[in-house]
Amino acid sequence: MSLRPTLDFLLYQWLGVESLSSRERFADHSRDTFDAVLNTCERIARDKYAPFNRLVDTQEPHFDGDKVILPQATHDAQKAYADSGMLSAAQDYAIGGMQLPYTVEASGNAFFAMASVSIGSGMLTTGNANLLMQHGTELQKRVFALNEFSGRWSGTMCLSEPQAGSSLSDVMTRAVPDGDGFETDPLGPRYRLTGNKMWISAGEHELTENIVHLVLAKIPDDNGKLVPGTRGISLFIVPKKLVDVNGQLTGERNDVALAGLNHKCGWRGTTNTLLNFGEGKFPVNGQAGAVGYLVGQPGKGLHCMFHMMNEARIGVGMAATMLGLAGYHASLDYAKNRPQGRAVGPAGKDASAPQIRIIEHADVKRMLLAQKAYCEGALALELYCARLVDEQHTGTLEAADEARLLLEVLTPIAKSWPSEWCLEANSLAIQVHGGYGYTRDFPVEQYWRDNRLNMIHEGTHGIQATDLLGRKVLMDNGRGLQLLAARINDTVQRAIQQAALAAHANALAAALQRVGAATKAAWATGNPAEALANAVPYMQAFGHTVMAWIWLDVALAALNHDAAQTQPTTLGRLAATRYFFHYELPKIAGWLPVVENRDPTCADLPEAAF
Numbered sequence: 001m002s003l004r005p006t007l008d009f010l011l012y013q014w015l016g017v018e019s020l021s022s023r024e025r026f027a028d029h030s031r032d033t034f035d036a037v038l039n040t041c042e043r044i045a046r047d048k049y050a051p052f053n054r055l056v057d058t059q060e061p062h063f064d065g066d067k068v069i070l071p072q073a074t075h076d077a078q079k080a081y082a083d084s085g086m087l088s089a090a091q092d093y094a095i096g097g098m099q100l101p102y103t104v105e106a107s108g109n110a111f112f113a114m115a116s117v118s119i120g121s122g123m124l125t126t127g128n129a130n131l132l133m134q135h136g137t138e139l140q141k142r143v144f145a146l147n148e149f150s151g152r153w154s155g156t157m158c159l160s161e162p163q164a165g166s167s168l169s170d171v172m173t174r175a176v177p178d179g180d181g182f183e184t185d186p187l188g189p190r191y192r193l194t195g196n197k198m199w200i201s202a203g204e205h206e207l208t209e210n211i212v213h214l215v216l217a218k219i220p221d222d223n224g225k226l227v228p229g230t231r232g233i234s235l236f237i238v239p240k241k242l243v244d245v246n247g248q249l250t251g252e253r254n255d256v257a258l259a260g261l262n263h264k265c266g267w268r269g270t271t272n273t274l275l276n277f278g279e280g281k282f283p284v285n286g287q288a289g290a291v292g293y294l295v296g297q298p299g300k301g302l303h304c305m306f307h308m309m310n311e312a313r314i315g316v317g318m319a320a321t322m323l324g325l326a327g328y329h330a331s332l333d334y335a336k337n338r339p340q341g342r343a344v345g346p347a348g349k350d351a352s353a354p355q356i357r358i359i360e361h362a363d364v365k366r367m368l369l370a371q372k373a374y375c376e377g378a379l380a381l382e383l384y385c386a387r388l389v390d391e392q393h394t395g396t397l398e399a400a401d402e403a404r405l406l407l408e409v410l411t412p413i414a415k416s417w418p419s420e421w422c423l424e425a426n427s428l429a430i431q432v433h434g435g436y437g438y439t440r441d442f443p444v445e446q447y448w449r450d451n452r453l454n455m456i457h458e459g460t461h462g463i464q465a466t467d468l469l470g471r472k473v474l475m476d477n478g479r480g481l482q483l484l485a486a487r488i489n490d491t492v493q494r495a496i497q498q499a500a501l502a503a504h505a506n507a508l509a510a511a512l513q514r515v516g517a518a519t520k521a522a523w524a525t526g527n528p529a530e531a532l533a534n535a536v537p538y539m540q541a542f543g544h545t546v547m548a549w550i551w552l553d554v555a556l557a558a559l560n561h562d563a564a565q566t567q568p569t570t571l572g573r574l575a576a577t578r579y580f581f582h583y584e585l586p587k588i589a590g591w592l593p594v595v596e597n598r599d600p601t602c603a604d605l606p607e608a609a610f
Helices: 004-014 017-022 031-058 072-083 102-116 123-135 138-149 301-337 362-394 397-438 444-455 461-472 475-495 502-522 535-561 568-596
Strands: 153-158 174-177 190-201 210-218 233-239 241-243 249-253 256-261 272-277 290-295
Touching (some): 004 102, 004 362, 004 535, 017 031, 017 102, 017 362, 102 301, 123 138, 123 153, 123 290, 123 301, 153 190, 190 210, 210 290, 210 301, 301 397, 301 444, 362 397, 362 568, 397 461, 397 475, 397 535, 461 475, 461 535, 475 502, 475 535, 502 568, 535 568
Parallel strands (some): 153 210
Antiparallel strands (some): 190 272, 190 290, 210 233, 233 290, 256 272
C-alpha cells in the first residue's frame, strides 16, 4: 500500500497547494515540480531508508572510546538525503535552496519518517539553521546555517539538563565572557560554557564533519551568581570543532565531550547523548570551557529557541503520524492475507468450510478503521499546519497574522494528538497481528517502540496541555481560539448542506460550543492551579474536536471530488469520518466535566495516599 495517493489527495484536492504557484516566491513551481520532489523523496526513502529500518534498530550506536559508530546504511541514507537538497528545500535560491512551499517540504519528509524514523533525516539540522537565519548575524548565517543546509555540518538543540529535565528555569549551564575581547570576535560575542546537557539527539556521531550545538545557558549577574528562573537564559552556538570566519575547520576540538549514550526503547538508530560542556577534556588554548558564540541578545535565549522548538514540535507530530501510518499499512496488509476463523452465523458453524481472512471480521475492521481515522486524520492536520506556515510567510498581512495565531493554538495539538493517538494506532496494529505482533518477525512492535518516545519528545503531554490551556487559548484576548472557531464554523455551515454530513456538522458544532464553555469554566476563578489541574483532559477534548473538524473538511473535499461516491478512496474517507464522529468525538463528554468543574481529585491528593 502506498502513501502517495493519500498525500496527493490532501495536497491537491483538499489544500489546493498547486495554487501557491501564483505567488511570487513560488512562481517557478507547478504541480510538476512538486511531484518531482515527492518522487525523489519517495525513491530515496524506499531505497536507502526502508530496507535498513530493522538493521538500525538492532545495531545500536556505540562508542569505541574515540568516536561513535553507526551502521554504514545510516551514513548512506544521510548522504542521499543531503544530496537531494531537502535540507534547504524551502530556502532562497540565493543560498542554494529550492524555494519550495513548506507544505511540499513537509510532505517530502513524510516519506523518510515512514520508511525509518530511526535513521532520521534533517529535522534538527534544518530547525537549527532556520533559527540562525531568523536570529543570527550575517556571518553566523553564512558560516553555520549555510553549512548545515548543505549537509556538510549537522545541528542539535541543547536544552534539558539532568537535574532540570523540561524545567528550563532550572538550567545550570553557565556562560561567562571569554576574556576582555569577548565582544570583538567576528562570529559573535564569545563566551566559555560549562555544564551538562541531557537527551541531546544526534549529539555525537561521524555522519558530518562538524556538529553545531545550539545551547541554552545562563550568563551570571555582576556578583557571579545565576539568576533564578528564565531570566538570564541566553542562546549560544557551540560547534563541536572550532571554525574560522570562512567556515573552515581550524583543526581544534571544542571543549564538548560525550559523557554517555542513552539506550532507548525506540529510535535506536539515532544517537541520544549526555554532553559535558567545558569539563576540560578538550581545552581550547589551554583553558577549560567550551567556546560559544552568542545568538541574539543576552537573556533572550528562550525567545530565539522557541523558533526551533515550535518547528520541532510539528516535526515530532509528523514523525508520530508516519509511524502510525506505517503500522496501519502493515496491519492492513496482514489482515488481507491472514486466514483465521469463519463467518458469524449458520455458515460459520461448518468446521469444514474454508477459513476467512481476518479483514472480514467486524472487530478487525474496527481496529483498521480506527488506525485509518487516527493516522490519515493526523497527516491532514500536520499538512494543514504546514500550509499555515506558507500563509504566514507569503500571504497578505492579514492572512499572515491569522496564520500565525492559528499556528500558536494548533501547535500543541499538532505535537500531542498524533503522539497519543497514532501510538494507539500502533498498539492496534500489534493487536491485528495477534501473537505475531509481539515478535520481531513483523515490524509493528518496532513501530510502537519508536512511537512511544513522541509523547515525551519536545515537551511532554502535560507541558503541551499547560501551554494550550494556560497560554495559547488566552493569548491576544483569545483571538487565536476565535479564529479557529470561525474556521470550524465555516466547515460546519458547508457540511450541513450535505445530507451525508449534516449530522456530523451538528455534532461538531455542539462539540465546539462545549469546548468553548469548558475553557471559560476552567478559568472562572482566575486561579491557574485550579484551571490547569485538568489540562490534559482539556487538551484531549480540544484535540478530538480539532480532528473531527479536519475529518469533516476532508470529507467535504472528497465529496466535491467524487460526488457519486464511486471511488473506493472516497468511501474510505467517508467511513473514517463516520468512525471518528461515532466512536471518537463522543469521548469529549467524558473528558470535559472535570475541566468544567475544576475537579481537584488529582491536584489535592496528598502524597501519602499513593
